[in-house]
Amino acid sequence: MRIGHIPLANRLFAAPMAGVTDRPFRQLCKRLGAGYAVSEMVTSRRDLWVSLKTSRRTDHDGEEAPIAVQIAGTDASMMAEAAAYNIDRGAQIIDINMGCPAKKVCNKWAGSALMQDEPLALSIIEAVVAQCAPRRVPVTLKMRTGWCQGERNAVRIARAAESAGVAMVAVHGRTREQGYKGCAEYDTIAAVKSRVGIPVVANGDIDSPEKAREVLAATGADAIMIGRAAQGRPWIFREIAHFLEHGEHLPAPEVSQAKAWLLEHLHDHYGLYGEFSGVRSARKHIGWAVRGLPGGEAFRAEMNLLQTCDAQLRSLADWFDKLAQTHRRLPHATAAANEPFIEVRA
Ligand SMILES: Cc1cc2nc3c(=O)[nH]c(=O)nc-3n(C[C@H](O)[C@H](O)[C@H](O)COP(=O)(O)O)c2cc1C
Numbered sequence: 001m002r003i004g005h006i007p008l009a010n011r012l013f014a015a016p017m018a019g020v021t022d023r024p025f026r027q028l029c030k031r032l033g034a035g036y037a038v039s040e041m042v043t044s045r046r047d048l049w050v051s052l053k054t055s056r057r058t059d060h061d062g063e064e065a066p067i068a069v070q071i072a073g074t075d076a077s078m079m080a081e082a083a084a085y086n087i088d089r090g091a092q093i094i095d096i097n098m099g100c101p102a103k104k105v106c107n108k109w110a111g112s113a114l115m116q117d118e119p120l121a122l123s124i125i126e127a128v129v130a131q132c133a134p135r136r137v138p139v140t141l142k143m144r145t146g147w148c149q150g151e152r153n154a155v156r157i158a159r160a161a162e163s164a165g166v167a168m169v170a171v172h173g174r175t176r177e178q179g180y181k182g183c184a185e186y187d188t189i190a191a192v193k194s195r196v197g198i199p200v201v202a203n204g205d206i207d208s209p210e211k212a213r214e215v216l217a218a219t220g221a222d223a224i225m226i227g228r229a230a231q232g233r234p235w236i237f238r239e240i241a242h243f244l245e246h247g248e249h250l251p252a253p254e255v256s257q258a259k260a261w262l263l264e265h266l267h268d269h270y271g272l273y274g275e276f277s278g279v280r281s282a283r284k285h286i287g288w289a290v291r292g293l294p295g296g297e298a299f300r301a302e303m304n305l306l307q308t309c310d311a312q313l314r315s316l317a318d319w320f321d322k323l324a325q326t327h328r329r330l331p332h333a334t335a336a337a338n339e340p341f342i343e344v345r346a
Contacts (some may be wrong), residue, residue: 001035001199001223003093004138004167006066008223010035012212012237013170015203015227016070016095016142022056023063024268025285028261029230030064033237036223037068038142041097041111044073044082056272060090068093070142072100074110074120076127083131083139094132096125098157099142099172099203112176115157116147122160129165138167142203145188148177158192158200170201170225189219201225207236209243216244232288235261252329259320262289263313270309279312286316292333293323 001008014021014029014037021029026037042049042057049055060067069091071082083094098121100111114121129139141161146152158169171192173184184204193200202221206212207229215224230236235253242250253261265285270278283304290296299319306312 003036003066003068003140003199005136006092006138008035008066010241011223012240013037013201013223013225014230014237015170015225016040016097016100017227017231018100019281020231020284022269022272023059023061024265024272025234027063027268028265029234029237032235032261033239033241034226034230034234036066038095039067039069041070041072041100042082042086044071044075044078046078046081046085049085058086058089059272063090066092068095068140070095070097071128072097072110073124074114076120076123079124080127080131083128083137087132087135087137091137093138093140093167094128095140095142095170096128096166097142099144099170112144112147115143115153115176116151118153118157118160121157122164125161125164125166133165139165140168140170141166142170142172144172144174144176145185146175148175151175152188154188155191155195158196162196162198166198168199168201168222169196170203173202173204186215186218189221193220193222199223203227209240209249212240213244232285232291234265252332254329255320255324255327258289258330259317259324262286262320263317266309266313266316275309279307279309282312286312290319293331294326295319295323 001011012033012035014026014034016038018040021040029037040057042054067090069086071079071094073079097111098114132139143154143157145154154171161169171189173186173189189202199222201223202215202219203225206215206224206226212224226236239250266282269282273281286303287300290299303315306315
């Protein structure tokens with residue numbers, strides 16, 4: 001699996017998720033089996049590049065290659081400038097966001113809203129490719145199946161993107177109108193795959209090794225991309241990798257192992273955000289990690305009251321130690337753990 005000239009470790013990708021796939025989380029996913037992870041979206045608005053939020057999103061210190069940055073916006077020249085800005089800060093692949101339904105950029109709807117305006121979408125793609133190609137930076141596109149049920153134009157956009165020089169397309173099997181409702185469909189992704197020569201990535205509702213195998217078979221896609229199912233369960237990548245290779249399940253992680261991964265993640269997380277923001281933004285990751293586990297809900301409520309990194313680290317370590325007294329491996333989470341997380345934060 002390659003994106004342009006850049007080889008990848010495997011065909012299991014972590015999906016970009018604003019407010020989730022920051023550098024520490026991407027690194028965790030890569031350590032646990034993801035071959036590729038795309039950054040949260042970075043706005044094309046130059047005036048926001050100095051903001052703390054954007055400067056954290058463009059910080060790739062110590063990140064394992066390839067560094068892929070997603071940019072979002074509605075103006076071709078601003079998007080080209082954003083591509084250049086991110087390449088200067090280490091991006092080796094630039095991803096254009098035409099997949100996210102909920103973000104307002106430049107006072108206009110961007111992301112998947114661009115699928116409704118094909119000429120504008122194409123002008124953005126062309127401008128970004130023109131900026132990236134001389135620097136040997138591949139451009140990729142993340143999109144949905146279309147704008148609405150009656151206007152599923154993913155195949156048309158993918159073909160135009162390929163002609164314009166895009167190196168890979170990822171398709172979330174829902175329309176923009178659907179948001180996160182209903183189920184992802186894979187026929188449109190299969191249609192895209194059959195009509196372009198560049199690698200195609202299938203995305204949407206992949207939450208188990210079996211589902212990964214099913215989606216790969218149904219779409220013929222070159223890779224799969226996993227978002228919500230990796231929240232609190234970043235080891236899903238190695239579980240899928242093992243299943244695809246050997247046809248059998250990897251045992252659940254030992255409780256002590258999961259504890260070590262999560263503590264390591266928290267240390268990285270505090271390193272990026274500092275104590276005040278770090279403690280607050282870590283709560284969601286901890287909440288996802290204990291979701292559905294015995295006593296997880298009560299622990300989450302208590303942990304949300306803690307105000308320091310030390311207290312958070314200690315309480316998480318104690319909680320996992322207690323769980324380890326009754327379970328050597330992580331027990332199966334209850335159904336609540338599988339409820340999708342659908343809040344999309346800018
Ligand atoms: C919290 C959250 C934030 C997201 N942010 C982005 C984003 O910044 N860019 C993007 O292209 N898609 C974004 N998405 C969409 C995901 O990349 C993915 O396409 C979607 O969640 C479907 O995959 P899944 O079923 O594996 O979660 C986001 C999704 C979630 C849940």
